[in-house]
Amino acid sequence: MSQEGEKMISFKYKIAGGLVLGLLATVSVGTSHAAKLNVVTSVAPITSIVKNVGGDLVSVKGIVPEGVNSHTFEPAPSDAKVLREADLIIMNGLHLELPTINLANKVKKSTTKILNLGDAAITKNDWKFDFSFPAEKGHPNPHLWPNMALSQRYAEVARDALIAVDPKNADIYYANTTEYLAKMAKLDAAIFECVKSIPAKNRKLVTYHDSYAYFAPRYGMKVVGAIQPSDFAEPTPREVIRIIEQLKKENVPAVFGSEVFPSKTLEQIAKEAGAKFIDELADDDLPGEVGDANHTFLGMMANNMKIMTNALGGSPACVADLDVSDAAGTH
Numbered sequence: 001m002s003q004e005g006e007k008m009i010s011f012k013y014k015i016a017g018g019l020v021l022g023l024l025a026t027v028s029v030g031t032s033h034a035a036k037l038n039v040v041t042s043v044a045p046i047t048s049i050v051k052n053v054g055g056d057l058v059s060v061k062g063i064v065p066e067g068v069n070s071h072t073f074e075p076a077p078s079d080a081k082v083l084r085e086a087d088l089i090i091m092n093g094l095h096l097e098l099p100t101i102n103l104a105n106k107v108k109k110s111t112t113k114i115l116n117l118g119d120a121a122i123t124k125n126d127w128k129f130d131f132s133f134p135a136e137k138g139h140p141n142p143h144l145w146p147n148m149a150l151s152q153r154y155a156e157v158a159r160d161a162l163i164a165v166d167p168k169n170a171d172i173y174y175a176n177t178t179e180y181l182a183k184m185a186k187l188d189a190a191i192f193e194c195v196k197s198i199p200a201k202n203r204k205l206v207t208y209h210d211s212y213a214y215f216a217p218r219y220g221m222k223v224v225g226a227i228q229p230s231d232f233a234e235p236t237p238r239e240v241i242r243i244i245e246q247l248k249k250e251n252v253p254a255v256f257g258s259e260v261f262p263s264k265t266l267e268q269i270a271k272e273a274g275a276k277f278i279d280e281l282a283d284d285d286l287p288g289e290v291g292d293a294n295h296t297f298l299g300m301m302a303n304n305m306k307i308m309t310n311a312l313g314g315s316p317a318c319v320a321d322l323d324v325s326d327a328a329g330t331h
């Protein structure tokens with residue numbers, strides 16, 4: 001073999017070797033969890049939003065299990081370990097997760113920030129105090145996310161916080177968020193359609209759990225009442241009688257329970273008032289199972305609108321063709 005030929009062979013070898021090394025490097029980056037940002041969240045809607053904004057770059061752990069009362073949730077000792085390892089902690093704020101935030105402040109790395117989405121999205125002037133969140137208790141209604149304008153704000157605030165921790169990937173966070181905001185905007189428009197399909201006299205909500213305080217004014221509905229007392233116990237007999245009278249007076253067609261808070265009392269109230277009892281609205285319990293295309297925050301809101309329109313005389317066609325799945329790469 002000529003010298004020229006030998007050089008050629010060793011050159012080819014080097015290229016092949018380089019390619020193999022390159023591939024190995026790609027594989028190890030692609031599968032290594034150490035390379036991802038550890039983000040800890042609280043309730044499922046926030047976990048879902050952060051997953052869509054962070055995509056492949058983050059590993060998101062929501063510590064409030066679905067189906068659990070997030071308002072009285074106390075973190076387990078095992079959550080201390082999760083919070084200790086977090087690179088960023090994203091909560092709703094507005095006093096929803098006080099015990100978890102107390103624990104996080106004790107155990108988190110000194111460099112890890114706690115972001116409260118609700119406090120970043122609105123000012124104290126916009127806080128709502130109402131049925132289950134009376135002003136005298138000092139804790140505002142924390143359910144901002146069913147209002148899609150506010151949950152879009154959540155996505156933007158989460159994006160900016162992720163970029164502050166991981167600035168080299170800013171372009172990817174921007175692209176993920178833009179894609180997600182477009183999906184959210186479609187759902188927002190669909191919710192307006194849903195409410196428009198409900199006869200005007202029926203655009204009233206009576207719920208057990210008080211989670212539509214920020215939703216109702218955006219979409220032209222009225223929260224006539226929320227039945228759950230501020231201590232999350234069952235209402236007193238006197239309160240029950242008052243609610244039944246109010247329901248009859250307002251001629252409310254349906255009252256809505258929540259899967260997280262099954263209430264025999266609400267069922268009884270509905271019966272006495274001659275209203276339908278629908279026990280399926282959700283504010284932080286995602287539909288289906290983990291891995292289902294609709295097991296997302298957007299899926300939960302689309303499902304709520306299907307239930308609401310059906311019960312109040314509207315048409316659920318408004319949410320029939322929506323894509324509520326997570327963006328590719330979220331997990």
Ligand SMILES: [Zn+2]
Pocket residue numbers: 070071143209211283284
């Ligand atoms: Zn709630």
